[in-house]
Amino acid sequence: MRWFVLYARSRGIPLALAAILLSTTSFWALAALDGAPDPELSVLILVAGTAFAAAGLTGQDIALDRIAAIRWPPRRAVHVLAIAVVVGSALLFLQNWGDPLSLAGVVLRDTFGLTGLAALGATLCGGQYAWTFPTGWFAFSLGVPIDASVLSQVAGWLWQPPGTPAATAASLVLGIGGTLAYAVCGNRR
């Protein structure tokens, strides 16, 4: 328990958690204000959650982390998966009130892929820049025209209906790849 508390504090998790809950509820309220379910807002909830949580993928001091006699890879993997669980379940939980914003299958797919993207960002650029990966892909896919081409389906994987093979594959590649990359390599300084 003591280890867990110290770890959470060093990664700024309480603040990130507050930001996730705040953004999830406020975007959900915004969607409720509009009435009709908007795919943009439901995906944006997941993007915001993973973006805020991504900042915690870098600790206070990477050199200090390294000298600790702790097996980091499984802990790092658990951290990434915990982000996905918290962000995804926050939306699924809120959806119990009012009209559901999106289908559970889409929430699962998008959360997993976005979390992997954030972990990839932390691996390549460090935690303070990791938010740019999920946010950037989301922003980019807003402009991607919706058609049946595989390029569009992969670039716009966040928006595809559940069960679209190209979108599921994109999510799995990003999710597994990002989690593995972060677990093995850790974050960049």
Added chain:
Amino acid sequence: MIRTELRRSAAPWAAVLIVGIAAVLLFAFSGPWWKGGGAWNREWTGLARWERNTLMLVWPFAIGVGALQGLRDHRSGMAELLTTTSRPRWRRAAQTAGAMAIAMTAGYLVIFAIGAVQVAGNATYFHWGWAPILLVGVLSLIGAAWLGMGIARLAPSVLTPPLLAVTALAVAVVTQVSPVGGSLLSGSVPDRIAWLSPVQDGPDDAFTSVAGRMNLGQGLWFLGMAVTGFVLLAATRAATKLLAVVPLLAGAAVALPLLPATVAQAQEVDQGAVALVCADGLPRVCVTNVHQEFLGALVQPAREALALLGKVPGAPTSVEEVTTGEPFYGRRPVVAGVVQIDFDDFDLASGLRSTTDPDRLRRYLVAGAGTPTCYGRVEMDENYERERAARAVSAAGLTGELRPLSGSGSAYFRNELETLARPAWESFRVLPAAEQIARLSAMRVAAETCRGGTLEILTNGVAR
């Protein structure tokens, strides 16, 4: 010093990324920015407006990058040390902010320049109406980046950049005003507030521009945002930091009454673009100023078509471009005596481009004895197909040969031509010349008023 800032800060990366993001979006995907007369590579206004559309991605990015830059002093832990120097804080702030502004401007202008090279090759109508649209785009990026820097200095947390970027993204998403349905929040929030976001939809055609009051209002709003951001970045006293919010609020207070209340008021017709340019001599063949590059290719087939139409009593005697878009249902208002053409019509565009079939354009213009179709762009039912067949037969009646009107020559159109138009044409072609003209004339009257039954008039002489 500013040269050092340009090299060492986040500014150069920001400029490169702005160009990269927008270029990938514009080039890698065949989105609506490639289609129609308002395409981003066709006309100057279209280019400036489609670049504003890319702000959906670039504007949240700008505020995020600004915030990352604003965290630098906090990260380096030398803020306290810098207060011991005699240089005023605002001068240091001005260098960082200046470098960021230069980067934002450069990135945005490079995208414009990439488009401008293409537009310069395509457009014959030059005007300066795109300049305010471009300037507001640049101002919005500087305002966002400086506000990001200022807020990050005020709240130096690692969460500040993602919070600002995601919030800006949410604002851009929910306020995007589409011409048909309004913004996502249209029901609860006036469009006027939605226009505080710099993101705009690209145009469908080359005839409209952004209203002047829209540009002015948005420009002042982003100017206020930039001043607030800079004051937050430069302020040393708590009172100044508090007062920094004043320019932002003042900008909003001035902008909101200026911003148009409805989607229609947000656009204005570009009078220079829609002015008609006519070919020398008679009969009249006119296109809009913005499409004058097509006039040379159009005038010869158009005059031949008008000569053919001269055989039908009451048929149009001139060819003119229309500037209203094709409606989803029904047709545009008809002008008597004029063959109305629309360069966004696929059949006309492919007819103009066709090198293998020079008669196609003439056939297109005499179809329906010069009357426009009665059906809008989403009406593709059986009535539309019968009308299309009647148009093909009437064109054949004047040119003497039944051939497809559509440029595509696809199996679908060939099939339609064979099953509906061919039998009608076989019965029509054996009639005496006077009877042919009488039926064409009757069909023209029916088509002009959209009474229907045009195919029956051509085959039987009566509507039913």
